[in-house]
Amino acid sequence: MPKVKKVVLAGLLLAILIVFERFISVETLILRLSFSYVPYILTGTLLGPVWGAALGVAVDLLGMLLMPKGPFFPGFTLNALLIGLVYGLFLYKAPSNKSYLIRLIISIFVVHIFIHLGLTTLWLSLLYKRAFMVVIAGRIIANIVEIPIEIGSMFAIKIFLDKPVKKYLLEDSSESWDDTEDGVD
Numbered sequence: 001m002p003k004v005k006k007v008v009l010a011g012l013l014l015a016i017l018i019v020f021e022r023f024i025s026v027e028t029l030i031l032r033l034s035f036s037y038v039p040y041i042l043t044g045t046l047l048g049p050v051w052g053a054a055l056g057v058a059v060d061l062l063g064m065l066l067m068p069k070g071p072f073f074p075g076f077t078l079n080a081l082l083i084g085l086v087y088g089l090f091l092y093k094a095p096s097n098k099s100y101l102i103r104l105i106i107s108i109f110v111v112h113i114f115i116h117l118g119l120t121t122l123w124l125s126l127l128y129k130r131a132f133m134v135v136i137a138g139r140i141i142a143n144i145v146e147i148p149i150e151i152g153s154m155f156a157i158k159i160f161l162d163k164p165v166k167k168y169l170l171e172d173s174s175e176s177w178d179d180t181e182d183g184v185d
Helices: 003-020 037-047 051-064 075-091 099-129 131-170
Strands: 024-028 032-034
Touching: 003 024, 003 032, 003 037, 003 051, 003 099, 037 051, 037 131, 051 075, 051 131, 075 099, 099 131
Parallel strands: none
Antiparallel strands: 024 032
C-alpha cells in the first residue's frame, strides 16, 4: 500500500478512534465500554504493528488534549501503544481467514488479560488509591462479556471488508491481507 494511502487511512482510523473513545462510550471510574477496539484492530490488520502503536499513542495524547476526562497518566498511553502493537503483531498480513480468526482470538485474549485486566487495573488502583482486587472485580465480568463480542464482530467486519480493501487499498494481489479468492475459507 502506498504511503499516502497509509497516512490517509491512519488519519481516518485515528479520527474514528477518538470519536469512539471520547464521545461514544460508557464510562465509570474503573471501566470504559466502547467500540474503540474496531479501529485498533483495523489499524493492526491493515497497517501493521508500528502504525498500530503510533495510532495508540496519538489517540491517547490527542484525546487527552481535546476532551480530557481525568488526569493525564502515562500508563494509559503505554496501554494504548501496547494495544496497537499487539494487534499489529498478531493480525498484520494473516495468510487466510482461518489463520486470521485464530490470530484474532489470541490477540484479543492477550489484550484483555494482560493489558485491560492487568495493566489498566494496576494503573487505576494506583491512580485512585484503591486495592487492586477491588478494582479488578468489576472489570473481570465486563471483559468476559466483551471478548466474544469483539471476536465475532471483528471477524464479520474483516469478511465484509475483504473485497473493498483488495479493490481500493492494495496495489497488487501479492499484498493481499487474505490469500483466498473470495475472502471466505
